[in-house]
Amino acid sequence: MSEGPLQVPGQLLSSRRVGAYHHLTLVAPGIAERTKPGHFVALATGGPDTGMSLRRAFSVYKVNTRGVYGGTVEVVLAVHGQGTAWLAHQPPHTPVDVVGPLGRPFALPREGTGRPVSATLVGGGYGSAPLFGLAEALRSRGCRVDFVLGAGDSARLFGVLDAKRMASTVAVTTDDGSAGTRGRVTDALPQVMAAAGTDVVYACGPMAMLRAVTAVAAVRGVVAQCAVEESMACGIGVCMTCVLPVIGDDGLTRMVRSCVEGPVFPGDRVRWEDVGTVPVGTVGAPGTAASGGH
């Protein structure tokens, strides 16, 4: 398998509404073969004469290397603005330039180390999208997989049926109680972890959820691998906009690019409470003078 991202002139194959979201399938030759769970793709938006200058980044939901039309990549998106609205409402065969796979994928447990590893996967909203490919990869290694899926309401849950097909158990929570148990994923997580004997947690969703999941997992001495959703301009590591404070092996905090050093981070390394700031003591943090310049 080749490494590294490709830039390919892709094409929209289908666009389907799923609850509050849109499920897009894109023909993107070559990308599917390289993609691992946790990777993301960056899609050009707006067509050739667009006034939108930036790509939109999405976790990969599924890939198919043997599609009739060549390799396909599937993503799930929520309409947030002009760019996502354009992507959600194009007809089939619309050309869409695709860059991917990008980022560092989820780290999988080592194979053949005694008893099967128990993995608990936690998704918030459509943040669950990358977890289903991960679940398949974990299952193929003999891991136990349990899911906790949460959202604001039932329309914003994504992939409950996928999860039921793959997992030993599926716990569902919604803020308004319209599906599953009323509450947050972190309300259900301790019980799920206790029942499953969780060794590793994988999570993807909003920052606040990742922070809370990391804390709940830590209570049981488990590290959560968290895929962050930071806003990005380039997705390939050149623009320096998607940074967050992360503690390195040397114990020092650095402003780290979530696109190339993430999007998956060990939750205990991310300074969640300081996301959006440059914490005091960060390598190269500004003193009182000499801040400025673009």
Next chain:
Amino acid sequence: MSVTVRTVQPAGAPAPSVDMRARLGDLLLPNPVLTASGCAAAGRELGQFFDVADLGAVVTKSVMLEARAGRATPRMAETASGMLNSIGLQGPGIEAFLDHDLPWLHEQGARAVVSVAGSSVEEYAELARRLRGAPGLVALEVNISCPNVADRGLVFARDAGAAAAVVGAVRRHTAPSVPVLAKLSPDVTDIVEIARACVDAGADGLSMINTLLGMALDLDTMRPVLAGITGGLSGRAVKPVAVRCIWQVHAALPHVPILGMGGVASGRDALELILAGADAVSVGTAIFSDPSAPVRVLAELTRLLADRGFASLADAVGHAHRQEPQ
């Protein structure tokens, strides 16, 4: 000098033969397309999409003496045909740059134009000293759009005297064979005055334009979008400003080499800056949406020059200023 307009080549014609070599003072580049500082890091990431040695040169992200964490997030806001950024010059510092970044570019056979930034004249001078003799370095670009700590944070680029002091210091500490380019800000009353001061201080060429200072508000929070409040506007929205600045400076200082940048996303954009007086162009924000933009721009530009009957890039530089014979 006049250029005869020849027939437009049919689509699908073989690759046109135009002498694409570009000259910036004593520096001869194989072609006129470079990356813009801050949009290509130090080239490594783009090396996944094309051979960085195929570009005229890679202009690296501004390096400072020390490692720098940059500003808080959000650092970016998309705007109509452009974007605002407020990164705050995050970078590893000159030592790590010399240990890891510049050697990589050199190994690829790429030419490196190293952008330097500081908060005092002495810092710029020290950066030039540290870079002296570094393999792969073909030119310095002096990012003077930084606040001058010694002058209550007034940006060097907005004051002819401060700009000249920085450029002069860098020039004195740089090997004579390595051109020093001053990167000018368009946010000034008279860009020709600043350009002239930099040239008089020893600049071998001028890079223009840096971003324009801008700002965006979030209508939900009713607060600035950027954590840094203001940011630099770049992208296609700023191209007319770049064309104007290049036009004015080339008209006033026709023999001073210009590296043009500002909204170049296509060969047509590049040609416009060249016709206005740019000897070479940098592709910046376009890389964020199209990582292979620099090589695409080069191919498109070559075709456009051939279509217009230019035998060489040099013939097109500043062409828009020439009076055609009646």
